[in-house]
Amino acid sequence: MSKVNIKVLADQLQLSVSTISKALRDSYEISDETKKKVMELATQLNYIPNPYASSLRRKKSKTIAVVLPEVADNFFSLAINGIQSIAESKGYHVLIYLSHEKYANEKNILEDCQSGRVDGVLISISSETNSAEHINKLQTRNIPVVFFDREQEAIETARVTTNDFDCGLMAAKHLLQKGCRRPAFLSISQSLPICLNRLEGFKAAVQQAGVPEEDRQIVYCTDNDGMYDQIKLLLQQPNRPDGLIASVEKIVTPVYLTCHELKINIPNEVKVIAFATLDTAPILNPPLTTITQPAFEIGKAAATLLFKGIEKSSFDLRKERMIIPSMLIERESTK
Amino acid sequence: MSKVNIKVLADQLQLSVSTISKALRDSYEISDETKKKVMELATQLNYIPNPYASSLRRKKSKTIAVVLPEVADNFFSLAINGIQSIAESKGYHVLIYLSHEKYANEKNILEDCQSGRVDGVLISISSETNSAEHINKLQTRNIPVVFFDREQEAIETARVTTNDFDCGLMAAKHLLQKGCRRPAFLSISQSLPICLNRLEGFKAAVQQAGVPEEDRQIVYCTDNDGMYDQIKLLLQQPNRPDGLIASVEKIVTPVYLTCHELKINIPNEVKVIAFATLDTAPILNPPLTTITQPAFEIGKAAATLLFKGIEKSSFDLRKERMIIPSMLIERESTK
DNA sequence: TTTATTTACGAAAACGGTTGCGAAACAATG
DNA sequence: CATTGTTTCGCAACCGTTTTCGTAAATAAA
Structure with a gap:
């Protein structure tokens, strides 16, 4: 008016x-x-x-995009908080986009990001993504991109992750040390570096411990709906695993429910450790041993890097690699 | 380039x-x-x-703002998903803002929303907010506003909530029916309608059941940090409650932890029911009886209303009131 | 053939700020 | 006094797109 x-x-x-x-x-x-x-x-x-009049003339939008696979996940919620806290202090606005784990969606989103709508992009790629073109296009338009958590390895730009390999190793060692003989690793993607790296850590640990091939399993729960069935199948095997590593948070509930259903006692019959930032971990039945990722800090660090890239054209994002370690918090599920 | x-x-x-x-x-x-x-x-x-050139000329930004107290909460995460799904289908972009439960922040955010940056605002107000001016200003600028979940009663515009009173009533009745004699209601705000309405439902139920004044308690956990201590105090009383209603999700973990710490058995010594969309509810120790809010649907409905308000100026948001019922899911914690 | 009517396009003014450059006014310097 | 410098402001172009209005040519109607 x-x-x-x-x-x-x-x-x-x-x-x-x-x-x-x-x-x-x-x-x-x-x-x-x-x-x-x-x-x-x-x-x-x-x-x-009017911000758009200003943006038009100055060719700066004071806005960034955050591209996520989904937001119904504690990790991403916390990360958004971290990102938001930095953006706010810098006077930037935050556009949220969800890829729903689909490459096609992610591509469309990044397409739009080339329009000048945003000055930079923070992205955690979908589990489907293994191409790099759509991200490259942003780079050729000089729009800074920073990965957080889920990176795309072919792209040269800053990335903020946690020490995935070490954590995979640590998780597996923890299970082995607690007496597991047949550890299994539950993944959600064959291509996501976070999964691969955690898996590599797992492999290194079991290798080193001399666990026979047939006693180590890797299960890919690639589709959300089939997850229950896959886990059930896994746990109904005659020689079922006695230790599980959930590589991401959303695997936890299906695992617990299946164990309850099949009356498999955690931790006596199977020990469980999960990569998760669940704040209900200590009140689960039994309390869940977690590799807790510093989601908030990862968000903050990624945003900080992005703003450096945006504000100083001299700042070279390409070599930036920040690794913020996770913590293993031992609880009953691996006792 | x-x-x-x-x-x-x-x-x-x-x-x-x-x-x-x-x-x-x-x-x-x-x-x-x-x-x-x-x-x-x-x-x-x-x-x-260039979207900004277009926005400038057409006076339409194809962007909406979502203003939340915080995002580290399953309810809001799911709501964002719902909002996002509608926005995406309409070709709109979504800006996320966090008030961190502070009125001052909320006010600044809405101030910015008057700039033309957004075509409409979805808001769930902070627990501190009891003024209406900052929202009124938006209205006078003809920027449609829709409340979801946490509304501000003084403002005349569309709102999408769940049946809070009924659920408060239902929760209390459930506890009473399960044998509770001294139910307590845990709130986080003296002004938020969601809390007040749920509380009113609680009051109506205990009134009707003839629970004596001294056997019903209402505790306000207004600050996040003090929550543990308050709950601990509550549960260390000689005549402590034998039933708890957590009016929002974030009260759950402190309650469970305190019970575990004080070795108070749920549900034998105290029954617990919570307003929550936790997907870990069934695997908690013990599984938590919840009033599960349709967060995703609320988000979708609110967004749908907002877009109607944006796209048809003839559409009058003021009388729109949508109530999407929650579901009581009974589990062990109130057995 | 003349007069309407369509069809297909261009010129130019917006939208609301930003910014390079020139100019006037005044002060300082030689 | 002439010259140079400083301060403070206005003019006008510009950012990229949209939209109103005008018009020439082509077609249809008279």
């Missing part, structure tokens, strides 16, 4: 629009006296600048 | 920019032949329109 813009201010103060603009931006060209008058009238009339 | 805009297309095709613009928007004024040529060159040169 009240369309008070720079022109209105200019008319009322008998000044030119350029003077108003400069005054509002605190330009050295404008006298303190004039600035004060402008500011006063601006607040009095409740002047709010 | 490749700054291919309408002008570039125009030059290459020996046409005017207006013709290009119209062709791209499939205007009847342009011949099919020309349209085809324009489209082809556009895709060939990978032309991507």
